[in-house]
Amino acid sequence: MxxxxxxxxxxxxxxxxxxxxxxxxxxxxxxxxxxxxxxxxxxxxxxxxxxxxxxxxxxxxxxxxxxxxxxxxxxxxxxxxxxxxxxxxxxxxxxxxxxxxxxxxxxxxxxxxxAPRGAGADRREPGQRGVADYWEPTPRDPSPHAPHPFGDAVELSLDVDIVVDRDGHVRLTYRQVVLNLTGRPLTRMVRELWFERTRGRLTITPTDACDRQIAIQRLYDTTGLTKFACQISPPVPPGETTVIEYVCEGGLFVDSTYWHQAIARPTRQFSLSVTHHGVAEFRGCGAVEEHPDGSENSITQHTRWSLDEDRLHVTLSRQDLVANEYVTLRWDVVHDSA
Incomplete structure (x- = not known):
């Protein structure tokens, strides 16, 4: 060559x-x-x-x-x-x-x-944008071929709710409020989900909370991993928002209890909630935030937990995350053998 x-x-x-x-x-x-x-x-x-x-x-x-x-x-x-x-x-x-x-x-x-490289405005380099910079849509050329300043969708909120039953079966609910800043109608959002253990193929089902029709297009499936697109109808016009919510079932928590969440796009408000049934003993939890430059820091101080008889509830909230960050929550439990 x-x-x-x-x-x-x-x-x-x-x-x-x-x-x-x-x-x-x-x-x-x-x-x-x-x-x-x-x-x-x-x-x-x-x-x-x-x-x-x-x-x-x-x-x-x-x-x-x-x-x-x-x-x-x-x-x-x-x-x-x-x-x-x-x-x-x-x-x-x-x-x-x-x-x-x-x-x-x-x-x-x-x-x-x-993508911004930091974890908030205080870590951004000159000229980089955090999610606050995306908050108000700016006027743009209506021409379909005009360049647009941001070129991405922004998640005003991303809520992840995990419910684990006594047998380790997981019901996972995602809810996104998305603001379209692409300058063109938003027709799909690509996501992927991964579990160490599953009961076969993961199922993904839109809920009635969506404010538009959502179809799940499976792009790639293997053991424990699925990549899919949420197809949106009617498309979301530039500058407008939509609510996307879907439920995933088929995952299992057996030996390891943690969730590793990739932040695909600027996210104003992120929340992760875990409800784990059949818990005999809670030994603690921890959370880590990994930044696009590879650095990471503990965010355990942002977790809250409560144990009601055999039901554990853990929450984690973060704000103003940037694309390509990762948030990991781990909780250590002893299961009820009954």
Missing amino acids: SKIEDRNPLPTALLATPAMIRACADRDLGAIFRLAQDDLGFTLSKLARLCEMTPSRVADYVKGRAQVRQQHVVERVSQGLRIPGEMLGLAPQPWEEDAPAQTPDPVAPGARTP
């Missing part, structure tokens, strides 16, 4: 395709790699060399056996394939400073703008 191809492995024409834009917006490395294989004839070895992975790891992504969970992996793909950070929900990458812009124009629905 020539030095020019090394610097720009993916041509602008491929980056501008709807399939590539969607794959990047969803951070679907398998789809990105498959498009490079199908359109450009890239081999696993070539992709591995460019992205600083092993060929077997690239194959895992291509075949759907792995899902990206770490920020630095996405950054390596951006660096290796010269995919602008904006397309992958990253801040501008160092290589972009000296490279000609390749970002397709116009930006397609679902494409993301650079």
Whole structure:
């Protein structure tokens, strides 16, 4: 491969395709790699060399056996394939400073703008936006091809409610209030859920609390992991909000009791509630917040808990989270053997 191809492995024409834009917006490395294989004839070895992975790891992504969970992996793909950070929900990458812009124009629905790196306004770098900056929609060019300033949806609230019965069966409820700041009608929201143990395929069902019709489109399923899209009808116009609520069943808490929540987009208010039945002894809980730059800090002080006979209730609340943060809550219990 020539030095020019090394610097720009993916041509602008491929980056501008709807399939590539969607794959990047969803951070679907398998789809990105498959498009490079199908359109450009890239081999696993070539992709591995460019992205600083092993060929077997690239194959895992291509075949759907792995899902990206770490920020630095996405950054390596951006660096290796010269995919602008904006397309992958990253801040501008160092290589972009000296490279000609390749970002397709116009930006397609679902494409993301650079993600803030801090955990609130006090940790933001100059020019970065926290969720408060997204709170009031700004006037925008009504043209469907006009560039828009933010390019993402914002979650005004994200509530996660986990109920665990005596046998470890989990009923998980998600409720999102979403503000559309993309400049285009919002038609779908991509999510994924993962459990260490399951009773088979996870089921996902919209509830009557939704203020629009919601259809669940299954994108990818494997043991314990499902990736899906909430399709919204009618679409949410720019500057308006919608309520999305769905229930997931089929997960199990057996040996480990924790929840690891990815923050996909700026989130003004986040709450996590756990109700665990059949608890004989509560030994404590802890919570950690992981930031996009890899740093983390304890947020245990934001947890509240109560034990009523054999029912444990734990809550955690956070505000003004940014994209690509992770919140983990762990609770240690001894189950009632009766």
